[in-house]
Amino acid sequence: MEILVITGMSGAGKSQALNVLEDLGYYAMDNLPPALMPKFAEIASATNYFNKVCVVVDVRSGKFFDDFSASLNQLEEMNIDYKVMFLEAREDVVIKRYKELRRPHPLNQSIVEGYREETKILKEIKSRADYLIDTSELSNQQLKKAIRDILKVDKEDALKISITSFGFKYGILQDADLVFDVRFLPNPYYLEDLKPLDGENEETKKYVMGFEVTREFIAKCVDMLTFLIPNYLKEGKTVLVVGFGCTGGFHRSVVIANEVGRILKALGNNVTVTHRDKG
Structure with a gap:
């Protein structure tokens, strides 16, 4: 079974990426607490029903996000094949997107402070990413193409x-x-x-x-x-x-x-x- 872990900056397009992967036949789950990843992988593997799974794990998990690296290590110990896709965008782009959505940043009411705090928190996880996508200049259609190209998705x-x-x-x-x-x-x-x-x-x-x-x-x-x-x-x-x-x-x-x-x-x-x- 293949597991794709989607993470990255808030406002960088993780939800859109999840939708793309679901359309490509992945079983998709949003906002999974990191500590549950190994158990989720174990259950999914045991069913023999899923061969492609993608999950979004990000700072919305709060303190649970601290378990992210440990959970990835546990997947390796379980011999689970996983890849990490990290999405990011420039600060000015994220600010503009949040203003359009009129929603607060998950870490702070101030979008700027939340963005900068999140950058520090995600530094280690970013270094472990297999795929890195900067969505600053990408439309939704271009993001779809970027994901298909990265995963080498066949036309069919x-x-x-x-x-x-x-x-x-x-x-x-x-x-x-x-x-x-x-x-x-x-x-x-x-x-x-x-x-x-x-x-x-x-x-x-x-x-x-x-x-x-x-x-x-x-x-x-x-x-x-x-x-x-x-x-x-x-x-x-x-x-x-x-x-x-x-x-x-x-x-x-x-x-x-x-x-x-x-x-x-x-x-x-x-x-x-x-x-x-x-x-």
């Missing part, structure tokens, strides 16, 4: 693509980022033998895929998606929902969703295909 883990077929007669796919209307394709509904057979059936698929217009549409669609995917990744997107709709969501959209999903998977993407209205 960074962006989850959900492809769903649906029927327009039952309403458009509400959570879609991209919707393709495939009602222009020849409809198996009007063929007596194919009408009762959904798009998962080989005969239905053979009919829909037998037209040049279908194959050309799929090629153009895949070409567009392969262009968009790296650009969505660059902007920090973690989930892409693509909808293919036909009249009832039973024939054409099912065939197209399956075929586009198959091709994107073969290209190394993390793809799931579902059919909302197939029944």
